[in-house]
Amino acid sequence: MKLEEEIVRRQRERARVTALLLGAFVILLFFITIAKTGINW
């Protein structure tokens, strides 16, 4: 594999993992806010 292809592959993978983690964090923050404010569903 060429160096450029490997760099792009790794950058894509890292971007995907970062996006997933950020998405999970936003969802977690939402539920933390709900729990801290004591809203009952």
Added chain:
Amino acid sequence: MPTLELSNPAALPADWRDFLALTKPRVMSLVVFSGLCGLLVAPVQLPLVLGFTAILCVALGAGACGALNQWYEVEVDAKMRRTAKRPLPAGRMDPQSALHFGVGLAFFSVLLMGLATNWFAALLLAASILFYVLIYTVWLKPRTAQNIVIGGAAGAFPPLIGWVAATGHVGPLPLLLFAIIFLWTPPHFWALSLFVRSDYAAAGIPMLPVIAGVESTRRQIFLYSLPMALAAVAPWPLGLAGTVYGISAAVLSAVFVVLAMRVLANRATEPAGMDAEKHLFAYSVFYLFALFAVLVADRWLA
């Protein structure tokens, strides 16, 4: 660009799996488990999402410690067989990335802990990270054979943090849990360092077997296992845990002490003859998992 440059992996952006490896996931499992037990035995039950976040923060804090430890010890890790394949000594990641990752993770875990639970738990988490990185990794580990004894305090924080995240204050039971891990750490690590002694010697780390010798280390392992066993059983007579825990802790601790006696009786000086040490090391991991699991079961079944 020529493919030849692939022979220098540090020139590439590090793989995300290497960042994960930097957090020492296997070590993290015991930290997370003991933190979870501290949370579960607390008299106050947090909402599920806040409890989950507290444990997540403990895990992230432990990951930060692992990353900063590997960043600081890259040259030492390169000299030891056991650690030479880690991302930094193997050249799969540049040190700056590891440092940024570790510091970022540390700040993030402390902030999230404070926002989700309380700032006392966040303060304890920050103290445990600073203790592990500055007191243990930077100061004690390369200087004294007692590194593990004092440094063990860093690993003893998680149940205390779990309890404080739930209650907002410290009580006698989490302090005893702290004492159990604190006293468990030396026999656990010294059993390991006996059969990887040559690695530590090659890296110039003054672990007890390297400095004081094999026999002295075996004596110390046995001596530490006695107060550890007492601390493990103590919650029962003190009325902090029930009979199920008391009897289980007594049996588990008795087996630990017997295995420590086998280590004491062993005369082998080469790793090949150190089955007793390997058994004690493996059992010590099971021991802590079992002890804390029984404590939670005892509290929830009562």
